[in-house]
Amino acid sequence: MPELPEVETVKRGLSPVMTGARVARLTLRRKNLRKPFPRAMKKRLEGLKVLGVSRRAKYLLVNLENETVLIWHLGMSGQVRIYKKGDKVPKPEKHDHVQIDLSNGVTIVFTDPRRFGLMDLAPSDEIPTHPLFKNIGPEPLSPAFTGKVLALRLKGKGTEIKLALMDQKVVAGVGNIYASEALFRSGISPKAKAGSISAVRLGALVREIKKILKKAIKAGGSTLKDHRTTDGGLGYFQNSFAVYDREGQPCPGCDCNVARTGGIKRIVQGGRATFYCPRRQR
Numbered sequence: 001m002p003e004l005p006e007v008e009t010v011k012r013g014l015s016p017v018m019t020g021a022r023v024a025r026l027t028l029r030r031k032n033l034r035k036p037f038p039r040a041m042k043k044r045l046e047g048l049k050v051l052g053v054s055r056r057a058k059y060l061l062v063n064l065e066n067e068t069v070l071i072w073h074l075g076m077s078g079q080v081r082i083y084k085k086g087d088k089v090p091k092p093e094k095h096d097h098v099q100i101d102l103s104n105g106v107t108i109v110f111t112d113p114r115r116f117g118l119m120d121l122a123p124s125d126e127i128p129t130h131p132l133f134k135n136i137g138p139e140p141l142s143p144a145f146t147g148k149v150l151a152l153r154l155k156g157k158g159t160e161i162k163l164a165l166m167d168q169k170v171v172a173g174v175g176n177i178y179a180s181e182a183l184f185r186s187g188i189s190p191k192a193k194a195g196s197i198s199a200v201r202l203g204a205l206v207r208e209i210k211k212i213l214k215k216a217i218k219a220g221g222s223t224l225k226d227h228r229t230t231d232g233g234l235g236y237f238q239n240s241f242a243v244y245d246r247e248g249q250p251c252p253g254c255d256c257n258v259a260r261t262g263g264i265k266r267i268v269q270g271g272r273a274t275f276y277c278p279r280r281q282r
């Protein structure tokens with residue numbers, strides 16, 4: 001599933017090619033993805049100039065003229081391909097459900113095999129109070145997300161820290177993989193009670209969350225260069241995992257005898273897999 005770094009990477013790919021161009025043609029090859037496309041979507045979008053592309057949590061926000069915002073979620077398996085002017089756009093395949101042709105000759109294709117993606121339109125001034133966004137916590141990469149802010153949000157919470165990090169109301173879109181990785185890097189057990197972790201340790205956790213997300217975005221950015229010539233696969237950061245999906249292996253820098261300790265442990269929290277080192281995370 002695309003997580004924040006993947007969505008940010010897509011945003012950074014789309015922003016320079018979309019900004020300033022007009023939607024010349026919108027092609028919808030079905031009536032719906034996870035939900036029906038908004039009413040008269042084609043008519044409402046065609047002709048509008050794109051003012052910019054931003055991101056909130058795991059949603060892309062295409063800001064257009066007439067105070068119109070296209071809210072776009074990539075779902076579980078959604079992929080975006082960008083064809084520059086002069087590129088040959090291949091014949092649409094089965095799951096190429098949406099195509100956006102821009103006035104600058106760029107074509108954007110959204111492929112969503114499992115159709116968990118979403119597209120909606122909203123007036124720009126309604127975004128902060130929109131049902132999808134009104135209860136979402138701070139962006140993890142924004143200066144507004146600090147150890148102090150996290151401590152305040154976790155105050156009195158008896159939930160396990162891993163689950164608290166996955167709660168969108170606490171912080172937006174950290175995601176399952178990066179929550180495990182950041183907890184490992186800050187030496188905090190995923191099972192620690194959220195409200196009982198010291199402000200200093202939460203400060204370290206926030207720094208590690210920012211670091212790992214930035215690192216993942218960087219890895220994605222370099223992949224995006226040939227996004228349009230490859231199958232557009234998301235999830236190129238897997239080579240850098242310290243604990244995620246590494247059950248039974250030694251964690252990086254660990255001196256423990258895996259035969260005796262069992263190495264990295266996998267547990268399930270809130271239905272999602274968590275990976276951690278019980279020796280180095282307390």
Ligand SMILES: [Zn+2]
Nearest residue numbers: 251254277280
């Ligand atoms: Zn270890």
